[in-house]
Amino acid sequence: MTTSADYSEKIPNNVSLHEDRRLQRALESWQPNFLDWWQTMGPALPTQDVYLRTAVNVGREGWAQFGHVAMPEYRWGIFLAERDPGRRVGFGEHKGEPVWDKVPGEYRADLLRLIVVQGDTEPASVEQQRNLGATAPSLYDLRNLFQVNVEEGRHLWAMVYLLHAYFGREGREEAEELLHRNSGSADAPRILGAFNEETPDWLSFFMFTYFTDRDGKYQLGTLKESAFDPLSRTCEFMLKEEAHHMMVGTTGVDRVVERTAQLMAEHETDEVAALGAISLPVIQKYLNFHYSVSLDLFGGETSTNVANYYTAGLKGRWSEDRRQDDHQLTDDSMMVDALVDGADGGQSIGELEVPALTGLNTDLRRQYINDCRGGVNRWNKILADAGLPQRLSLPHIAFNRKVGAFAGIEASPEGEQLTAEAWRRRQGEWLPTDVDKTHVRSLMRPVHERGKIAAWIAPPRNGINGRPFDYDYVHLA
Numbered sequence: 001m002t003t004s005a006d007y008s009e010k011i012p013n014n015v016s017l018h019e020d021r022r023l024q025r026a027l028e029s030w031q032p033n034f035l036d037w038w039q040t041m042g043p044a045l046p047t048q049d050v051y052l053r054t055a056v057n058v059g060r061e062g063w064a065q066f067g068h069v070a071m072p073e074y075r076w077g078i079f080l081a082e083r084d085p086g087r088r089v090g091f092g093e094h095k096g097e098p099v100w101d102k103v104p105g106e107y108r109a110d111l112l113r114l115i116v117v118q119g120d121t122e123p124a125s126v127e128q129q130r131n132l133g134a135t136a137p138s139l140y141d142l143r144n145l146f147q148v149n150v151e152e153g154r155h156l157w158a159m160v161y162l163l164h165a166y167f168g169r170e171g172r173e174e175a176e177e178l179l180h181r182n183s184g185s186a187d188a189p190r191i192l193g194a195f196n197e198e199t200p201d202w203l204s205f206f207m208f209t210y211f212t213d214r215d216g217k218y219q220l221g222t223l224k225e226s227a228f229d230p231l232s233r234t235c236e237f238m239l240k241e242e243a244h245h246m247m248v249g250t251t252g253v254d255r256v257v258e259r260t261a262q263l264m265a266e267h268e269t270d271e272v273a274a275l276g277a278i279s280l281p282v283i284q285k286y287l288n289f290h291y292s293v294s295l296d297l298f299g300g301e302t303s304t305n306v307a308n309y310y311t312a313g314l315k316g317r318w319s320e321d322r323r324q325d326d327h328q329l330t331d332d333s334m335m336v337d338a339l340v341d342g343a344d345g346g347q348s349i350g351e352l353e354v355p356a357l358t359g360l361n362t363d364l365r366r367q368y369i370n371d372c373r374g375g376v377n378r379w380n381k382i383l384a385d386a387g388l389p390q391r392l393s394l395p396h397i398a399f400n401r402k403v404g405a406f407a408g409i410e411a412s413p414e415g416e417q418l419t420a421e422a423w424r425r426r427q428g429e430w431l432p433t434d435v436d437k438t439h440v441r442s443l444m445r446p447v448h449e450r451g452k453i454a455a456w457i458a459p460p461r462n463g464i465n466g467r468p469f470d471y472d473y474v475h476l477a
């Protein structure tokens with residue numbers, strides 16, 4: 001057996017990598033850099049092995065295997081969903097034409113940009129979560145953190161494969177850059193705002209996996225519609241893994257709320273901080289923060305970029321095939337959230353009618369917001385079931401925005417426009433203050449013993465892959 005044949009087994013793939021020696025060599029030279037990055041920027045807590053799911057195929061049955069794996073030896077593979085030979089472009093000016101197996105010259109720059117932005121978020125989130133292992137509330141949670149991390153690593157591989165396979169030298173250079181930019185770096189930050197924020201504690205982690213990973217779900221859902229078939233097929237498979245990340249966020253926040261509600265009901269008090277838990281107002285502030293920075297990830301309420309992506313067939317809408325329209329939208333309009341001019345010469349928060357194509361970021365953001373409501377309803381049901389009158393809520397769309405129509409104004413969670421002075425004075429009521437963050441961090445003491453859990457969070461209802469909660473999910477080094 002030659003070295004390259006061995007190597008093709010080292011990168012599990014369903015793209016016949018062994019048939020393209022040049023591509024194989026290119027990925028071969030990127031792999032050690034990825035592993036260096038994983039060692040220096042990936043999970044910091046030393047472990048022997050972790051009970052992980054590894055993608056091994058894309059079929060309906062048995063696409064993943066579970067087992068204890070030493071993390072640096074995780075098999076980051078390249079998997080594209082199965083090809084549909086009859087697939088046609090579903091929207092835009094090429095609607096009805098066969099999808100593309102190569103990158104059309106005129107769309108090269110835009111496709112490269114979209115793939116680089118998507119790729120940039122994956123290692124960014126691993127960097128953000130690097131130190132969380134040291135304070136995990138249980139081995140079950142620790143395992144889930146690492147599962148999310150290795151899969152974000154695989155999603156980076158997915159984008160790097162596209163860059164190497166379809167964008168020549170420029171793609172290879174961009175793949176290198178994906179390992180050089182770092183979350184929060186002053187010199188070379190990650191591209192999108194939310195990915196330069198800290199994830200310093202587990203409440204942030206659960207909020208991040210609920211709200212920010214959910215942006216991932218929606219963006220991948222639009223790229224899955226792409227006329228560039230390899231991108232579409234990659235995203236389709238990534239979405240499969242993303243479901244676990246959603247579960248981690250949803251049930252993570254569930255369990256924090258459950259524990260808080262339990263203590264509130266038991267002790268008939270709202271002041272659960274003294275009881276070693278996180279109070280509802282602080283949970284609400286974390287929710288406000290993560291939701292609002294995630295809303296920014298959808299770009300401006302109106303955008304010519306998104307209109308061009310759609311018309312060209314690069315990026316579709318969520319559930320494109322279920323939309324009852326012409327899938328071209330050239331004659332349509334829609335209402336978007338906007339600052340509107342008032343009779344008094346001032347501007348207020350309202351809506352404006354714009355061409356439907358330029359409003360597509362708003363369309364996607366609204367799909368996302370509806371989905372986010374599902375989480376809030378769940379958490380409120382936990383509060384109601386505990387007999388408590390308090391409720392959590394999503395803040396107004398204009399609250400704490402740094403991108404888009406409301407970037408230049410300040411608004412309360414209820415959507416009341418505020419002066420800069422009022423915002424400065426009151427923002428601590430709505431966003432985590434240093435005191436809140438310090439308290440949450442003070443609770444983050446590691447529980448690395450089998451079957452044990454920290455006092456600020458309820459245990460999960462189910463373990464992973466049919467294993468019990470007290471399974472030895474992680475062996476620490």
Ligand code: BYC
Nearest residue numbers: 117121125192193212213216219296297299300303305306
């Ligand atoms: N921060 O025309 P505009 C995930 C830039 S998450 C900084 O309004 P457009 C994951 C924008 O790039 C999913 N800059 O917006 C989750 C543009 O710059 P250029 C990631 C921002 O282009 C958790 C300018 O502002 N995937 O997978 O229509 C863990 C004007 O922008 C931001 C994608 O995002 C921001 N928040 O839409 C792990 C999909 N927003 O080009 C993973 C690919 C906008 O003028 N990306 N800007 O220099 C896209 O589809 C689009 O680039 C965006 C922006 C939706 C991000």
